[in-house]
Amino acid sequence: MQHTILILDDEARICETLVDYxxxxxxxxxxxxxVxxxxxxxxxxxxxxxxxxxxxxxxxxxxFIERASHIRPELRYIIHTGSLDFANGGLRHGEDDRIEAVLIKPLNRLQDFSxxxxxxxRAR
Structure with missing residues (x-):
C-alpha cells in the first residue's frame, strides 16, 4: 500500500534520509x-x-500530534525520537491508539519504517 507521509523533524539530514528512503x-x-x-x-x-x-x-x-489529531483524526503516527523519556519507556505502543510505533534514534535499520x-x- 502506498502511504502519503508527513515527516516532522528539525534535523535536515534525517528528513532528507527518510524522504529518499x-x-x-x-x-x-x-x-x-x-510545527x-x-x-x-x-x-x-x-x-x-x-x-x-x-x-x-x-x-x-x-x-503537534494533539493539534493535528483535531484536524485529521484518522492520521496515524510513528514517533522517531532520541528523547530519553521515550527511550526509557515514556510511551509504549498501545498506550495511545494514534501511535503505531515508537522508534528510538539512532535507528540502525530504515527497513523498520517499511x-x-x-x-x-494490512490493518486498513
Whole structure:
C-alpha cells in the first residue's frame, strides 16, 4: 500500500534520509522542520501517516500530534525520537491508539519504517 507521509523533524539530514528512503519504497513524502509548516501542510495533503520527532525547538512533537489529531483524526503516527523519556519507556505502543510505533534514534535499520508501514497497510 502506498502511504502519503508527513515527516516532522528539525534535523535536515534525517528528513532528507527518510524522504529518499521512503520515496524509493514507493510512498509520497513531504518533510517539514517546524510545527507551523507541518500544520499548514495538513490542509494541503491527504496524509495517511506522520513520522514525528518529539523534541522540537518550537513546539514538542506530542503537542503537534494533539493539534493535528483535531484536524485529521484518522492520521496515524510513528514517533522517531532520541528523547530519553521515550527511550526509557515514556510511551509504549498501545498506550495511545494514534501511535503505531515508537522508534528510538539512532535507528540502525530504515527497513523498520517499511515494516511498520506495511503492517499499517494490512490493518486498513
Amino acid at each position: 521512503l520515496v524509493d519504497c514507493g510512498h509520497i513524502v513531504f518533510a517539514y522542520q517546524d 507551523t509548516a507541518a500544520m499548514d501542510a495538513l490542509g494541503a495533503h491527504n496524509f495517511t501517516t506522520a513520522i514525528v520527532d518529539i523534541r522540537l525547538p518550537d513546539t514538542g512533537g506530542y503537542a 515494516d511498520i508501514l506495511e503492517r499499517m497497510g
